[in-house]
Amino acid sequence: MSVPLPVFVAIPLVVAFVLPALGKGLRPVATFLANLAMISLLVLAVMSFGDARVYQVGGWSIPLGINMVLDGFSSLLLLAITAVGTAAMLFSTRYMEQYTAKPKYLTLFLLMVAGMNGVVLSGDIFNLYVFLEIASIASYALVGFGGEHEELEASFKYMVLGSIASTFVLFGIALVYGNTGSLNMAYIARAIEATGMNAGLAFALSLFIAGFGLKAALVPFHAWLPDAHPSAPAPISAMLSGVLIKALGIYALTRLIFNVFGVSIPVGWVLIALGILSMVAGGLLAIGQWDFKRLLAYSSISQVGYVVLGIGLGTVLLAKGASVAWASLAILGGLFHLVNHSVYKSLLFLTSGAVEMATGTRQMRDLGGLADRMPVTRATCMVASASIAGVPPFPGFWSKLILVIAAVQAGFYWIAAAIVCVAVCTLIMYLKVQRYVFLGELPEHLRQVREAKGSMLVAMVSLAVLCVFMSLLVLVPALRAAVLQPAVDVLLEGVNHSTRLIDL
Amino acid sequence: MLYALCFLLFMIGLYCAVVKKNMVKIVIGIVVMEYAVNLFLIMLGYRTGGTAPILSGPDVDVATKTVSAHFLAAVVDPLPQALVLTSIVISLGSLALMISICIRTYTKYGTFDITEIRRLRG
Amino acid sequence: MKGMTVIVKTVSSWVKVLIFLFGIYIILFGHLSPGGGFAGGVILASSYVLLMLAFGRESVEKNLPMSIASRLDCLGAFLFALIAILGLVVGGSFFVNFLYQKYLPGEPFALVSGGTIPLSNLAIGLKVGASLFLVVFALSKFRYDSKSLANKRLSERTGEPKE
């Protein structure tokens, strides 16, 4: 049975609209409903995985109405969003007891998920903008959820930069509409193919790169991320670092570049430059951090750099007309790293939340020796750290290896060298995390610390299990062909992809 | 030329949002940017000497629900207007949230000056 | 805040009704003339904002408590989503205008025309009115707190307590 695509947006929306109206006595019901919504979304995402279809909202034929598109790329993102979202929601069931206004938190969480689902499923650029705004505004409010000095400051900074980014995107959309007369991605792609790029479209593309680059926190635009991500409650940090910057930033940018504007060499080099800058700067800045969550946030910038680098490498190779196999390899590496990062970075943020909740601090200087007190948290953190640092059997190793191979094959040895160097940086910073948080002497004030409980453990352990088995995605050819290759094919097909889907 | 003036308005807003250090000024800059984009979208749909996209009695054949050729040749583009309606609402929503954050920050820090609101290390 | 003078109170209690009616008119005729659910909803909200400015927060709180406004907000949004889902159930596609296409074609220029469009306008009007009232109401809470805070800050700066 094929699931109607609007369901992915409608379920979280309707539940979100109902939750704030529930009375005080119905708090457990609200939590249950929110969890149920997330789990059903996950089930639906798994069920509809591998489909490729177009849904015409309102029954209007394509240029008239809005269409939603499900293809390999969007189903990959959809799966990541719902999986991480379900884990984060489970985690918040207990974690968010320390804050007030839990129903509003659940509402905002679901709205953010609805926004991200809307973005990855949209086939219409203005619709993409609207859902981008839903997800962004929900995340601004969630960053400030704590209501204390740091949270508010981070939230304001994030909101200002995010709003500027949204305005850039809207301006770009206006320029695209003025030049092509259409808002549908496939129609725009066709129009651009027919007339070629002109100054207006090029400017629109640079506005998109700046706007979505701000949302993805690529390096010249990264100022908000190291403040915003640590300030949010831990499950929200997991969502923000794990999927939000990818769905709103990288997904949207990649979709527009590959399937709408078409690849070109300058754009590819811009992406590579942004990727390498983010990788190096994020990695170097992360090592010096002593705040657990802040270190993770800087490391997110660095890891997102890998993804953008892989995609940029693919862009350059495709635009040069070099062998498709190499481009495919680079993109595969980038996308695999994207999925990996969404799993292990959200797991890391969840463990940081568990540590913070148990000890009341995030400063690594004040922590230490938690390995005996919190064995499960320690084990999950270990898995995630090993994975992100690229220790061989774990998935992070394979995605970095693929990127290095792709760079070497394409002849960009210096890029391969940069990847390896930043991987060493990453290894150092996660050794530091292990050393200062879980090993060493247990300070006096932490003797009473207890392991996290119930739903928090379930969420962390399930993500850790997922993280261990992710390597199979690339090692087993059948799985790779079923999960990652469709997404890569969507990007390789370029501007013809959206047109072909419409003509189906 | 009109488009360029509109772009100038956008840039003034961007300047205000990037350079000023008063939180409310920054918000004002963003509001100005949003005005400029809305205006730009509507200007894209304008037709010199056109009519508003609202049907009135003489334009419509009520029985067949068809529209007169005269109206078709004169009407401005309705699509950007629908888009701007959406984007105005979005900017109102984000304005409300931004001002809430400003006021709340003010009650915590006692100032609107972002150079004094520096608990977080850059 | 106890509100303003008697003149202002009397006038605004009359004008409020007119504004409210105008808002409803704008919403109902949204598919025929300029206006629509959003503009009408803002006008509805502004009638309550006027009341709040003239009579003070407390009297408005009695008139329309925040919990009810919040419920109305949810109800409006839910109704709009419901129209969309009914389109999926009845018309076979999300957001299909099933009323117009199947049951109620209506005459052009009539109040009852356009199928689900007037209903959507009503839902949006309800939602927008309630939510904007809520936000202005919530923002108005902070007036006095912040004044005392500014004094506190000033005294911290100059080093001597004020008042």
Place this chain on the structure above:
Amino acid sequence: MAIFYILLVFMIIAAIIAVETKNLLSSVICVGAIGFGGSLMFLFLRAPDIAITQIVVEVLGLIILIRATISRDLTFISGDREFFGTVVSIVIILVIFVAGIRVFDALPAFGVPVFARLPGTASEVYVSRGLQDTGATKLVTSVYLDYRAYDTLGEATVLFTAIIGAMVILRDKSRKLLEEPDA
């Protein structure tokens, strides 16, 4: 045609005053002037719907903005951020402006809508078949609530999100002591 130039120049002047004035309240009032200028502009651009929406939103937006400025001691924060950053930002903005100003040549001349120039766009159908398809005589509404109603759902959700977010931010107490974990 001249009216557009007059209004736009008026808006730009108001924007410059809003940006540069030291008094926050006058700045907010100038934003109101930009908004009303824009509303008039929409009216002359044959978009009465947007004009009405703009006016009512303007009024409410001003109320919200003034809430942020009234009875505050520090409405007179002047000056910019640190010098170096300011210079860099200004240079970047100038570069974007100079780069961007040429892109408008590629657009059709002002006064020619896109759908009149390119055949087969959606707007063409909206105009000719909008009444037949949706039954609404105001074509903007037929686009807004029927053809592209999904956007409108998103828009209503944005407002909902923003309001819930504002209430979350403005709540009195945000943390509570966790009850002792039941061991």
